[in-house]
Amino acid sequence: MQKKGRAWLATLVAVAFAMMFVVSNASAQGATLHILMEDVPETHIIENLLPEFEQQTGIKVDIQKLVYSEMHDKLVTQLVASSSYYNVLEVDFLWAGEFPAAGWLEPLQPYVDKTSFDLKPFIPSMLDLVGNFDKKLYMIPMYNYSMGIIYRKDLLADPALQSAYQAQFNSKLELPTTLKDYVQVSKFMNAHGGVAGAAMQGQRGDPNSMEFSNYLFAAGGHYLDANGKVSLDSAAALDALNLYVDNIQNASQKGALSATLDDTFQLMCQGKAWSMVTYWWMLPQLDNASSCPNVAGKVSLGVMPGGHGESGGWGWAIPHNESPQLKDAAWKFISWVQSKKVAVERALQGHAPVRSDVFEDPSVLAKYPYYKQAEAVVQSGEAFPVFTYSAQYEDVLGRQLSLAAANQAKPADALKAASDGLQQLLTKAQKQ
Amino acid sequence: MVQRTTTASARTRRLSARARLSGWGFAAPGLSLLLLVVAVPLVLAIALAFSSYTFLHTNLLPFTGLANIKESVNDPYFWHSLWLTVGYSAVTVTGEIALGMGIALLLNQDLRMKGVYYAILTIPMAMSPVSVALIWHMLLQPNLGIVNHVLGTLGLPQPDWLGSTTLAFWSVVLVDIWQQVSFVVLILTAGLSALPTEPYEAAAIDGASTPQRFLYLTLPLIRPVAAVAVIIQLINEFRAYDLFYVLTKGGPGIATDVLSYFVYRKAFLGLNINEASAASFGLLIVVLILTIAFYALISRRSN
Numbered sequence: 001m002q003k004k005g006r007a008w009l010a011t012l013v014a015v016a017f018a019m020m021f022v023v024s025n026a027s028a029q030g031a032t033l034h035i036l037m038e039d040v041p042e043t044h045i046i047e048n049l050l051p052e053f054e055q056q057t058g059i060k061v062d063i064q065k066l067v068y069s070e071m072h073d074k075l076v077t078q079l080v081a082s083s084s085y086y087n088v089l090e091v092d093f094l095w096a097g098e099f100p101a102a103g104w105l106e107p108l109q110p111y112v113d114k115t116s117f118d119l120k121p122f123i124p125s126m127l128d129l130v131g132n133f134d135k136k137l138y139m140i141p142m143y144n145y146s147m148g149i150i151y152r153k154d155l156l157a158d159p160a161l162q163s164a165y166q167a168q169f170n171s172k173l174e175l176p177t178t179l180k181d182y183v184q185v186s187k188f189m190n191a192h193g194g195v196a197g198a199a200m201q202g203q204r205g206d207p208n209s210m211e212f213s214n215y216l217f218a219a220g221g222h223y224l225d226a227n228g229k230v231s232l233d234s235a236a237a238l239d240a241l242n243l244y245v246d247n248i249q250n251a252s253q254k255g256a257l258s259a260t261l262d263d264t265f266q267l268m269c270q271g272k273a274w275s276m277v278t279y280w281w282m283l284p285q286l287d288n289a290s291s292c293p294n295v296a297g298k299v300s301l302g303v304m305p306g307g308h309g310e311s312g313g314w315g316w317a318i319p320h321n322e323s324p325q326l327k328d329a330a331w332k333f334i335s336w337v338q339s340k341k342v343a344v345e346r347a348l349q350g351h352a353p354v355r356s357d358v359f360e361d362p363s364v365l366a367k368y369p370y371y372k373q374a375e376a377v378v379q380s381g382e383a384f385p386v387f388t389y390s391a392q393y394e395d396v397l398g399r400q401l402s403l404a405a406a407n408q409a410k411p412a413d414a415l416k417a418a419s420d421g422l423q424q425l426l427t428k429a430q431k432q
Numbered sequence: 433m434v435q436r437t438t439t440a441s442a443r444t445r446r447l448s449a450r451a452r453l454s455g456w457g458f459a460a461p462g463l464s465l466l467l468l469v470v471a472v473p474l475v476l477a478i479a480l481a482f483s484s485y486t487f488l489h490t491n492l493l494p495f496t497g498l499a500n501i502k503e504s505v506n507d508p509y510f511w512h513s514l515w516l517t518v519g520y521s522a523v524t525v526t527g528e529i530a531l532g533m534g535i536a537l538l539l540n541q542d543l544r545m546k547g548v549y550y551a552i553l554t555i556p557m558a559m560s561p562v563s564v565a566l567i568w569h570m571l572l573q574p575n576l577g578i579v580n581h582v583l584g585t586l587g588l589p590q591p592d593w594l595g596s597t598t599l600a601f602w603s604v605v606l607v608d609i610w611q612q613v614s615f616v617v618l619i620l621t622a623g624l625s626a627l628p629t630e631p632y633e634a635a636a637i638d639g640a641s642t643p644q645r646f647l648y649l650t651l652p653l654i655r656p657v658a659a660v661a662v663i664i665q666l667i668n669e670f671r672a673y674d675l676f677y678v679l680t681k682g683g684p685g686i687a688t689d690v691l692s693y694f695v696y697r698k699a700f701l702g703l704n705i706n707e708a709s710a711a712s713f714g715l716l717i718v719v720l721i722l723t724i725a726f727y728a729l730i731s732r733r734s735n
Contacts, residue, residue, distance in 0.1 A: 072700065204681045256595060258594035258595040391701050398683075
C-alpha cells in the first residue's frame with residue numbers, strides 16, 4: 001500500500017511538473033513582448049527580421065519607435081512602476097550605469113549559463129560599455145554607434161577647390177588628420193565649396209555633448225584620467241572647445257545651435273554640407289541612391305581627425321519588474337537577435353555589429369568593404385563617463401557647450417563649470 | 433395647529449437631509465475620481481517635496497524638511513528660469529488677449545461663413561502641443577523649412593529662428609500664441625455675443641464713435657470674461673513645457689530654460705523627484721499668488 005502510495009505521489013509530481021512546463025512554455029509561446037526602441041535604421045532592420053523570430057518561437061514582438069530624446073523618461077517611468085510595460089529594454093550606454101545602480105535590471109548571467117549563450121565573440125570594449133556593471137552582466141551589447149567623420153570625397157577631389165586651398169594654405173586639400181586641420185578645411189569649404197563646412201548638431205544636451213566629445217578625444221583631452229579623477233579642465237580640452245566653437249560659429253550650417261541628428265542628416269543628404277561628425281552607420285543611409293541621390297557615391301567614412309572619436313553603444317536588458325515567463329520570453333528574443341546568424345543578417349542590411357565574428361564575416365565584408373574603416377572607428381573610440389548620473393551630466397555639459405557656442409560664456413569658464421559639474425555628480429554617485 | 437406645523441417642519445428637515453444625502457450620493461463617483469486624480473497626487477507631491485525620495489532611493493523617509501526647497505532655490509539656474517517663465521507668461525498672455533480680442537471683435541460682426549472661420553480657428557486648439565511643436569520645428573528649420581524658403585523667395589532676410597539666443601525665445605512665444613489664441617477667441621466671442629445691446633443703441637444715438645464704444649462700453653463689459661481668459665492662460669503658460677522640450681531643449685545657451693524645463697531636468701535627468709517636487713511648488717505658489725492678485729484686482733474694478 002505504501003509502495004502504491006509512493007508511486008501515485010511520484011506520478012502526481014511528474015504530471016504537475018509536466019503541466020507546469022507546458023503552461024510556462026505555452027505562456028511564453030503566446031506572449032507578446034513590448035520593446036521601446038529608438039527610431040533609427042537599426043530598429044527598422046530588426047523589425048524586418050521579426051517574422052522569422054515569431055515563426056520560430058510563437059512569441060509576438062511589438063516594437064514602439066521613439067526619438068532618442070524621449071526614450072529615457074519613458075523608460076524611467078515604466079521602471080519605477082510596479083510592472084514595466086516594456087519587456088525588453090534597449091539601454092543606451094549613458095544609462096548603463098544608472099539603470100543597474102537603481103536595481104531596475106535583471107542580472108543576465110543566469111540566463112547565459114542556462115542557455116549556454118556564447119559571450120566570447122562580443123567585442124570586449126562593447127561588453128565593458130553596455131554589458132557589465134559592477135562586475136555583473138546586466139546587458140547584452142546590441143549595436144555600436146561609435147562616431148567618426150563622414151565627408152564628401154568629391155569636394156575634396158574638386159580641382160578648383162584643390163588649387164584654391166593650395167593657394168590659401170600652401171598645402172594639399174585632403175582628408176585632415178588633426179582636429180585643427182579639420183576645422184581649417186571645414187571653414188574653407190564653408191567659404192568656397194558652396195556648402196556648409198560641417199553639419200553640426202549643436203542642440204543642448206545629448207546632441208552637442210556627443211559631438212563635442214569627439215573634439216575632446218581628438219585633441220587628446222579626457223573627461224577622466226586613468227585613476228578615474230576628473231581631468232576635463234585641461235589645456236587639451238580648452239583647445240578642443242575653442243576649435244568646436246570656431247567650427248560651429250564659422251563653418252556650420254545656419255541653425256546649428258538648435259540642430260539635432262536628424263537636421264544634420266537631412267542637410268548632408270541634400271548635399272548641403274561637406275562633413276559631419278556622426279555615427280558611422282549613417283554612411284549606408286547617405287550612400288543610398290534612392291534616399292540621398294545628391295550624395296550617394298560621393299561620401300566616405302574616416303576615423304575622427306586626431307585619431308579618436310566618441311564610442312557609444314546600446315545594450316539589451318530585461319526589466320526587473322516583470323513576470324518570470326516574460327523574462328524568459330525576453331531572453332529568447334535577446335539570444336536570438338544577438339546570435340551570429342541573425343547578427344550577420346542584420347549586418348548585411350547595415351547593422352553596426354558588436355561581435356567581432358560579424359565584422360570579419362566574408363559575406364559582410366564583401367557587401368560593405370568600408371566595415372574595415374568602421375572597425376577602425378570602433379576600435380579607436382573613447383567613452384563618455386558612464387556612471388549613475390551620465391544622463392544628467394550630458395545636460396550639464398550640454399548647457400555649458402551651448403553657452404560657449406552662443407558667446408554667452410567664455411570657453412575657459414564653460415569648461416571649468418563643466419568640469420566642476422562632473423566632479424559634483426561623481427561625488428553624488430559615490431554617496432549613493 | 434402648532435403640533436401640525438412642527439411635524440411639517442420636521443418632515444421638511446428629514447426630506448432635506450435625505451435630499452442632501454442623495455446629492456452626496458450622486459456626487460460621490462465624481463468626487464472620488466477627483467480625489468484620486470487631483471488630491472492624491474497633490475498630497476503625494478507635497479510629501480515628496482519634503483522627503484528623501486528619489487528614483488534611486490525609493491523611500492519617503494527620512495523627511496528632509498526644507499532641504500529640497502533650499503537645494504532648488506540655491507541652484508544657480510533656478511532664478512533665471514523663474515524670471516524667464518514670468519516674462520514668457522506675461523508676453524504670451526498679453527499677445528493672446530490682444531490678438532484674441534481683435535479676432536473676436538471681427539467674428540462678432542455679421543460675417544458670411546462664420547462657421548468656417550470658427551472651425552479653422554479651433555484646429556490649433558485641438559492639436560497636442562507636441563504635434564504643434566514638431567510641425568513648427570519643421571516650418572522654422574532655417575535651411576530646409578518653408579518659412580525661410582518663402583522669405584528667401586521674397587528677398588527678405590532668413591532668420592535663425594531657434595538657433596539664435598535672441599530669437600529663440602520669441603519664436604517659441606509666437607508658436608505658443610498661434611496655438612493658444614483660438615481658446616481666447618472662443619471665450620471672448622462667447623462673452624461678446626452675450627453683451628446687452630441697449631447700451632450700444634444708446635451710444636449710437638449719442639453719436640459715440642466705434643473706438644469710443646469699444647473703450648467705454650465693450651472693454652468694461654467684457655472685463656469679467658477677459659479676466660477668466662487671462663487667469664486660465666496665465667496658469668497654462670506658467671506650466672508651458674512641451675514647446676520648449678521639442679523646439680529648443682532650453683537653449684541655445686539658457687535662452688529658453690523655463691522653470692518647467694528646470695523641473696523636468698531635476699526629475700528625469702537628475703532622478704531627484706523630491707527636488708523636482710519642491711521646485712514645482714515654487715511654480716505653484718507663484719501661479720497662485722498671481723492668480724489671486726489678478727482676480728482681486730479685477731473684482732475690485734468690477735465692483
